[in-house]
Amino acid sequence: MNIITLEHGNGGEYTHELVRNLFYKHFQNELLMQQSDSSILGNIGGKLAVTTDSFVVDPIFFPGGDIGKLSICGTVNDLAVVGAKPLYITAGFIIEVGLRIDILERIIISMANTAKEANVKIVAGDTKVVGKGDVDKIYINTTGIGVIEDNTLYMNSSNIVEGDKVILSGTIGDHGMCVMSKRAEFDFDTDIESDCSLLHILVTDILEVSENVRIIRDPTRGGIATTLNEFIENTQMSIVLNEEYIPVRSNVKSMCKMIGLDPLYIANEGKIILIVSTKDAEKILEVMKRNKLGLESRIIGEVIGDNRNKVYLKTEIGGTRILNMLEGDLLPRIC
Amino acid sequence: MNYVDEFVKEGLVENILKKIRSSAIRDIKIMEVCGTHTMAIMKYGIKDLLPQNIKLISGPGCPVCVTSQGYIDTAIELSYEDNIIIATFGDMMKVPGTNSSLKIEKALGRDIRVVYSPIQSLEIAKQNPEKEIVFLGIGFETTAPIIALSIYKAKNENINNYFVLNSIKTMPNIIQKLIVNKNVNIDGFILPGHVASIIGHKPFCFIGKEYNIPAVITGFEPLDILYALYQVVRDVKYGKCKVENLYSKVVEYEGSRKAKEIINKVFIPSDSNWRGLGNIENTGLKILEGYKEFDAEKNFKIVIKEQLAQTQCICGDILKGVKDPLECKMFSKICSPSNPLGPCMVSLEGACAVYYKYGLRR
Amino acid sequence: MCIAVPAKVLSIDKNNAVVCFEGVKTNANVELVGDLKTGDYILLHAGCAIQKINEVEAKKTLEVFKQMLEQD
Numbered sequence: 001m002n003i004i005t006l007e008h009g010n011g012g013e014y015t016h017e018l019v020r021n022l023f024y025k026h027f028q029n030e031l032l033m034q035q036s037d038s039s040i041l042g043n044i045g046g047k048l049a050v051t052t053d054s055f056v057v058d059p060i061f062f063p064g065g066d067i068g069k070l071s072i073c074g075t076v077n078d079l080a081v082v083g084a085k086p087l088y089i090t091a092g093f094i095i096e097v098g099l100r101i102d103i104l105e106r107i108i109i110s111m112a113n114t115a116k117e118a119n120v121k122i123v124a125g126d127t128k129v130v131g132k133g134d135v136d137k138i139y140i141n142t143t144g145i146g147v148i149e150d151n152t153l154y155m156n157s158s159n160i161v162e163g164d165k166v167i168l169s170g171t172i173g174d175h176g177m178c179v180m181s182k183r184a185e186f187d188f189d190t191d192i193e194s195d196c197s198l199l200h201i202l203v204t205d206i207l208e209v210s211e212n213v214r215i216i217r218d219p220t221r222g223g224i225a226t227t228l229n230e231f232i233e234n235t236q237m238s239i240v241l242n243e244e245y246i247p248v249r250s251n252v253k254s255m256c257k258m259i260g261l262d263p264l265y266i267a268n269e270g271k272i273i274l275i276v277s278t279k280d281a282e283k284i285l286e287v288m289k290r291n292k293l294g295l296e297s298r299i300i301g302e303v304i305g306d307n308r309n310k311v312y313l314k315t316e317i318g319g320t321r322i323l324n325m326l327e328g329d330l331l332p333r334i335c
Numbered sequence: 336m337n338y339v340d341e342f343v344k345e346g347l348v349e350n351i352l353k354k355i356r357s358s359a360i361r362d363i364k365i366m367e368v369c370g371t372h373t374m375a376i377m378k379y380g381i382k383d384l385l386p387q388n389i390k391l392i393s394g395p396g397c398p399v400c401v402t403s404q405g406y407i408d409t410a411i412e413l414s415y416e417d418n419i420i421i422a423t424f425g426d427m428m429k430v431p432g433t434n435s436s437l438k439i440e441k442a443l444g445r446d447i448r449v450v451y452s453p454i455q456s457l458e459i460a461k462q463n464p465e466k467e468i469v470f471l472g473i474g475f476e477t478t479a480p481i482i483a484l485s486i487y488k489a490k491n492e493n494i495n496n497y498f499v500l501n502s503i504k505t506m507p508n509i510i511q512k513l514i515v516n517k518n519v520n521i522d523g524f525i526l527p528g529h530v531a532s533i534i535g536h537k538p539f540c541f542i543g544k545e546y547n548i549p550a551v552i553t554g555f556e557p558l559d560i561l562y563a564l565y566q567v568v569r570d571v572k573y574g575k576c577k578v579e580n581l582y583s584k585v586v587e588y589e590g591s592r593k594a595k596e597i598i599n600k601v602f603i604p605s606d607s608n609w610r611g612l613g614n615i616e617n618t619g620l621k622i623l624e625g626y627k628e629f630d631a632e633k634n635f636k637i638v639i640k641e642q643l644a645q646t647q648c649i650c651g652d653i654l655k656g657v658k659d660p661l662e663c664k665m666f667s668k669i670c671s672p673s674n675p676l677g678p679c680m681v682s683l684e685g686a687c688a689v690y691y692k693y694g695l696r697r
Numbered sequence: 698m699c700i701a702v703p704a705k706v707l708s709i710d711k712n713n714a715v716v717c718f719e720g721v722k723t724n725a726n727v728e729l730v731g732d733l734k735t736g737d738y739i740l741l742h743a744g745c746a747i748q749k750i751n752e753v754e755a756k757k758t759l760e761v762f763k764q765m766l767e768q769d
Binding site: 347371424450451453454455474475476478480481484527529530532533558562565581582583584587591593594597665 | 699700701708726728729730731740742743744745747748750751752754755757758761762763765
């Protein structure tokens with residue numbers, strides 16, 4: 001069986017072979033093929049957006065995606081939500097000795113395909129191999145570079161005003177619960193799929209029709225409850241959400257109920273949540289619904305100016321509860 | 336019928352609320368004993384829907400919150416043994432012991448695993464014959480038969496590396512203790528539906544018969560809870576004090592014969608130590624002599640040493656509903672969600688944690 | 698104090714059953730409930746069936762809810 005050994009990480013012949021046969025082969029582009037210590041990029045006409053992220057996910061393959069696709073989507077999405085056009089990505093791999101090379105190749109191919117779809121180039125990379133148990137199979141660190149072509153664009157929570165609307169692009173909790181349902185410690189069999197996807201086109205569509213988008217995020221770890229708290233953290237505003245309007249797939253809801261978790265705090269990898277002016281809300285909604293990743297978009301709440309800096313949720317039976325940021329770990333509970 | 340949706344909507348919620356409002360003719364204190372009821376009340380924002388004169392008090396029915404510091408300390412001590420794997424429900428991870436928690440110890444490299452079921456920890460024992468697996472046996476009567484079953488199976492299948500560090504607690508007597516306390520003045524109880532599914536309706540009947548307090552056994556969907564509240568409010572209004580069973584789809588008068596059988600096979604009633612309330616007679620279960628080889632305390636020759644109750648912590652009184660978190664000297668100064676001392680701060684939905692979270696200060 | 702959900706029994710093999718709660722299937726130990734057949738609903742807690750759900754009683758409770766709310 002072909003597996004990764006420590007020699008694949010020592011910079012010698014094995015490393016070169018791995019780089020040639022996997023990384024160059026699949027990531028193939030003129031910038032990467034400079035094959036130098038640094039890749040020299042051309043001039044970028046506009047403000048730069050830079051983001052970095054590390055991907056550690058168990059299991060590495062899950063319904064709807066894998067760690068490779070996730071790493072590209074996550075990086076592209078982080079660039080997209082600030083209004084940047086994603087251009088380049090670098091990727092660092094930390095691999096546990098013993099990982100099957102065909103598995104590594106599947107991950108690389110998945111990254112390459114996703115990058116192609118997003119029209120971004122993987123321009124630099126690095127591989128390290130560590131001992132058994134030092135990492136769990138494979139970790140990927142990425143840096144993304146994008147360009148903000150519109151010089152006037154600056155989305156920030158300071159733009160939020162009373163009456164603004166909160167829009168969510170679809171169901172919540174799919175990624176987090178999908179991954180959790182596949183963990184070895186659970187014996188759950190569900191058809192929950194990760195929503196892992198590229199959101200740059202959806203964001204571009206939105207920014208094309210409106211100049212009154214206050215802020216956009218992809219609510220990953222901590223779920224929409226945490227992202228919404230971050231939105232208003234440094235403002236005098238509060239947000240009121242209507243639980244009835246927040247879509248949750250029934251299998252996600254069920255699994256959350258079984259182990260005592262709340263979908264509002266579960267990670268998404270293919271959703272955006274944004275705050276927009278009342279005036280433009282319907283127009284934005286319309287354009288979002290035309291994108292296949294935004295079919296279920298809805299206005300789920302609005303901004304109020306009560307100076308209390310809270311996220312309130314009107315519950316399905318009409319009560320009110322305060323949503324704080326995620327506290328503690330997401331662990332299955334019995335009570 | 337899927338036994339969930341029907342109990343959520345049906346357009347009845349507004350109707351019930353109207354009735355509760357019109358029936359609540361005086362100040363009424365109702366205790367929801369069970370932690371899962373507390374969570375549901377929070378989740379659906381029920382408190383916010385009730386008239387001001389109805390006060391809901393969260394009772395001692397969160398097994399994690401009432402787990403004593405001494406118990407956590409003992410679990411941590413066991414985790415220091417290289418040969419031991421600790422298996423626990425996720426709820427226990429952040430509960431503080433005297434100086435540490437299982438979460439911290441896991442981060443420091445101890446083999447502590449979160450399981451969804453005690454039966455799963457039995458599997459871990461089978462897969463790791465060279466290790467000793469200690470399951471942290473906490474819970475109330477709902478969980479007791481499952482823990483009993485795991486011990487019973489271990490014996491039958493000759494699994495000799497499975498142990499339970501047991502601190503199972505039981506309900507009826509703790510409720511009785513709260514009732515007889517002169518300072519406690521509770522007008523009605525919402526009783527734990529899932530505990531009752533095991534022990535039955537009968538063990539709760541004393542609340543009405545002996546103490547003339549209305550009480551309702553109910554489920555966990557909004558309609559179940561609201562209807563139960565309405566029932567209590569109505570009973571208070573008309574001076575009725577029956578213990579009603581609104582959860583008859585899973586609660587029989589005598590409970591579950593099979594579950595009670597396995598509990599009695601493996602356990603015997605005992606005292607138990609409650610965080611914030613102290614040692615209380617006949618509110619727990621201990622492992623019978625016949626199964627002592629599975630009792631972690633006996634096998635590892637350790638004793639759960641109880642710390643003296645934090646002298647200034649008033650969680651005991653808060654749990655009883657006689658004091659407010661703001662009356663506690665330690666509140667928000669020494670005791671906070673990141674460094675909780677008493678059960679009411681340990682639980683996210685505990686009275687103190689809620690006060691802290693919502694910024695209520697002296 | 699105890700999270701439990703109503704799950705439908707899909708198949709039974711001695712002490713274990715495959716049960717399903719609204720799109721989530723799992724294996725459950727069913728030693729604590731007797732006389733179980735496919736199609737029954739059970740109350741699932743910590744990986745075990747702890748009670749059988751009585752459909753007749755469930756309907757009765759719903760009826761009680763409705764009736765009580767109709768009268769004053």
